[in-house]
Amino acid sequence: xxxxxxxxxxxxxxxxGRGINGVDLSLEQGDIYGLLGPNGAGKTTLLKMLTxxxxxxxxxxxxxxxxRDASFASVMRKVGCMIESADFHExxxxxxxxxxxxxxxxxxxxxRIAEVLEMVGLETYAKEKIGYFSTGMKQRLAMASSVxxxxxxxIWDEPTNGxxxxxxxxxxxxxxRLSDEQGITFLISSHMIHELxxxxxxxxIINRGVLIxxxxxxxxxxxxxxxxxxxxxxxxxxxxxxEYGRPVSGT
Ligand SMILES: Nc1ncnc2c1ncn2[C@@H]1O[C@H](COP(=O)(O)OP(=O)(O)OP(=O)(O)O)[C@@H](O)[C@H]1O
Numbered sequence: 001x002x003x004x005x006x007x008x009x010x011x012x013x014x015x016x017g018r019g020i021n022g023v024d025l026s027l028e029q030g031d032i033y034g035l036l037g038p039n040g041a042g043k044t045t046l047l048k049m050l051t052x053x054x055x056x057x058x059x060x061x062x063x064x065x066x067x068r069d070a071s072f073a074s075v076m077r078k079v080g081c082m083i084e085s086a087d088f089h090e091x092x093x094x095x096x097x098x099x100x101x102x103x104x105x106x107x108x109x110x111x112r113i114a115e116v117l118e119m120v121g122l123e124t125y126a127k128e129k130i131g132y133f134s135t136g137m138k139q140r141l142a143m144a145s146s147v148x149x150x151x152x153x154x155i156w157d158e159p160t161n162g163x164x165x166x167x168x169x170x171x172x173x174x175x176x177r178l179s180d181e182q183g184i185t186f187l188i189s190s191h192m193i194h195e196l197x198x199x200x201x202x203x204x205i206i207n208r209g210v211l212i213x214x215x216x217x218x219x220x221x222x223x224x225x226x227x228x229x230x231x232x233x234x235x236x237x238x239x240x241x242x243e244y245g246r247p248v249s250g251t
Contacts, residue, residue, distance in 0.1 A: 003027055006026045006060075020042040027187060035187065047081070079154075080149065080154045101145050112150075120144045159171060159190065
């Protein structure tokens with residue numbers, strides 16, 4: 001079985017010298033993979049490169065075992081993504097917005113639109129203009145839109161941004177449901193480390209553009225009481241390596 005997504009030596013250097021550097025990453029079918037890292041670490045850049053929004057300077061990317069660029073249309077058909085906040089036309093309703101997106105997918109009908117609205121708890125707002133939506137409601141709508149065409153691989157950048165407590169709980173249940181029932185693979189970047197700890201089977205930590213650690217959550221946490229503690233230790237270790245060339249605090 002091929003990996004759902006595989007990045008090999010993926011590098012992007014922006015003109016300001018920042019970006020990401022030599023990332024190797026392989027996602028297997030059914031993974032719920034959490035991407036963690038400080039602000040500006042390179043999470044969004046990595047997700048954008050996976051989906052073709054940014055072209056890497058070096059490295060290769062395969063999706064579903066195929067070269068991402070050579071088979072772009074066919075592989076991207078199986079990917080659903082929500083990267084950075086969606087740009088909505090404020091004067092259309094949630095239902096109309098999804099209907100517009102559904103035009104790209106002949107197999108997506110009215111029932112599927114109702115289904116995804118229900119999935120994200122917006123079923124009573126189908127006929128409301130997006131201009132009246134709160135930040136969290138727009139986030140829910142973007143999430144609904146990203147799974148409209150029943151993708152096999154879902155990429156979400158900070159999906160819990162703006163969600164209320166109920167929304168976060170629903171989000172977690174939705175990921176688990178789609179993973180358990182349909183075997184969908186997820187790549188989720190988030191600062192909500194407790195969410196990722198509960199949700200993900202694997203996580204990776206990216207810092208200053210480098211994937212510094214990654215693995216199965218129970219393995220990474222074996223010497224730590226929580227994923228948060230592991231994460232803080234790893235960042236501290238990275239800082240010491242940069243400053244002193246070796247870890248000094250025993251982390
Ligand atoms: N188009 C661009 N041109 C120049 N620099 C960029 C560009 N896009 C991102 N960067 C820089 O690349 C680095 C990584 O940015 P990125 O948005 O991937 O970080 P992030 O981990 O998603 O951060 P956050 O958690 O704050 O959303 C940052 O230092 C950012 O300033």
